[in-house]
Structures are given as structure tokens and as C-alpha cells.
């Protein structure tokens with residue numbers, strides 16, 4: 001059996017930098033993070049062990065310093081934070097800033113903003129938090145429920161699958177042929193790289209294992225993408241989730257991971273796959 005890693009996988013620079021910033025500030029004094037820094041239980045556990053608190057709302061922060069995550073937040077939330085006298089540490093990913101600037105420009109130019117993303121996701125709340133009117137779409141039925149506007153400006157949550165975003169933009173254009181529909185592609189480069197590498201991987205593998213948090217949007221998107229090219233796809237959070245029977249008769253096991261998955265978690269999953277294959281002997285496909 002051979003284990004094949006995707007050409008691009010795992011933690012992106014935005015998440016890596018945000019974690020480093022949180023740890024550096026936690027050394028200097030008590031710190032609260034606004035929302036989940038990353039959607040990965042392993043990373044969250046490590047931050048908690050350093051005494052870093054998490055609050056879902058500015059009103060619940062009890063430390064003098066608050067950190068905004070890589071997902072970013074709205075100007076309104078920042079203003080509310082500063083009004084409480086809190087010091088703000090911003091770990092917003094530069095590529096999320098790009099999406100914010102795109103949305104601001106669309107709204108300023110008179111476009112009705114439509115975001116392709118998950119309505120309740122912290123990044124989408126940040127992208128829409130300064131707008132009085134907007135829509136969020138994720139499925140075909142959401143597009144069918146949209147109202148007509150003369151100008152519609154579409155941007156996306158940075159971790160959406162770009163193919164799906166393009167499909168929904170196309171649907172919006174067909175639904176409102178009279179409207180000026182402008183699309184700004186704000187899906188980030190690391191997400192695109194991981195998606196296309198996952199397709200390459202799934203095409204070659206008998207089994208694909210995707211590593212990442214259950215609530216990580218980009219990990220779930222990777223699972224869906226791989227499932228389009230490989231019938232045996234499994235989502236695990238840690239090595240403990242890997243089941244030996246998944247490897248039955250597999251010659252090539254593909255391995256990929258979401259943008260919030262640390263390297264050591266991926267390494268442990270790979271080691272466990274190898275162990276399981278060895279324990280099952282020739283039935284599991286044998287050594288590497």
C-alpha cells in the first residue's frame with residue numbers, strides 16, 4: 001500500500017500566523033479570542049492550555065486585550081470593542097482583508113451585495129457586518145429566493161469551493177438577466193490550491209482520508225470535492241478516528257487536510273494509516 005499526500009494540504013499561512021500571534025500575546029498578559037481562532041479541536045485545546053480565553057461576543061470579554069481571528073470582523077464590531085476600552089489585536093488574514101475591501105467597494109458602487117458562504121460563519125458575519133442590506137447564498141434554493149436588484153455584486157467566503165461559487169454566480173446571472181451582476185472572486189489562493197490538489201489526489205487514490213475539524217468549512221469542502229472522484233472518502237479529526245477496515249484492498253491511500261489542521265496531526269494520521277495497514281498484512285495492501 002502506498003500513502004499519497006496531496007501536493008497542497010494542511011495549515012495555511014493565515015491560520016499559522018494567527019496562532020503564533022495568539023501565543024505571543026498570551027505570554028504578555030491575559031488574552032481573549034473573539035470566536036474560534038480556527039475550527040480545529042486540537043489547536044483550540046493547545047490555546048486553552050496556555051490560558052487563552054474564548055468569547056463569542058464582545059460583551060462577554062473579561063480580559064483587557066481581545067484578539068480578532070484570521071476570519072476577521074466588521075468595523076462595527078471593532079468600534080464596539082474599542083468603546084469598551086479593550087485593546088484589539090488583529091490576526092485577520094490579509095486575504096480576508098482583500099474580501100472585505102471587495103465587499104466595501106461593491107456596496108460603495110451601488111451593488112446589492114450577495115455573499116456565497118455560510119450565513120452563520122464568523123467570516124461571513126464579518127464580511128456582512130457593516131452592511132444594512134445583503135444576502136447570503138449557499139445553495140440553488142437560496143438563489144431562487146433572491147429578490148431582483150438592478151446591480152448585484154457577488155463575493156465569496158474565502159474557503160468556499162470556487163467551482164460551486166462560479167455555478168451560483170452563473171445561476172444568479174441567468175435568474176436576473178436584466179441586472180448588472182458583478183462577481184469578485186474572493187476565494188483565497190491556499191483554498192484553491194488545496195481544492196485542485198485534492199482532485200488530483202482523489203483521481204489516483206482507492207481511499208482518501210481528509211484530516212480536519214468537524215466544523216471546519218474548508219475541510220468539509222475537501223471531503224465533498226474528493227467524493228466526486230473517489231468512492232471511499234473518510235473525514236477524521238485525529239489519528240484515533242482512523243479505522244483499519246477502511247484500508248481493505250487499498251493500493252493507494254490519499255491524504256489531505258484542511259487549512260486549520262496542524263502538521264503534527266497530519267503526521268500522526270499518516271503514521272496510524274501505516275500501522276493499520278501493517279497490522280492487516282497483505283489484506284490491507286502491505287508496506288509502502
Ligand code: SF4
Nearest residue numbers: 012014093095158188
Ligand atoms: S483559508 Fe485563506 S483566507 Fe482563510 S486564513 Fe487561510 S489563507 Fe487566509
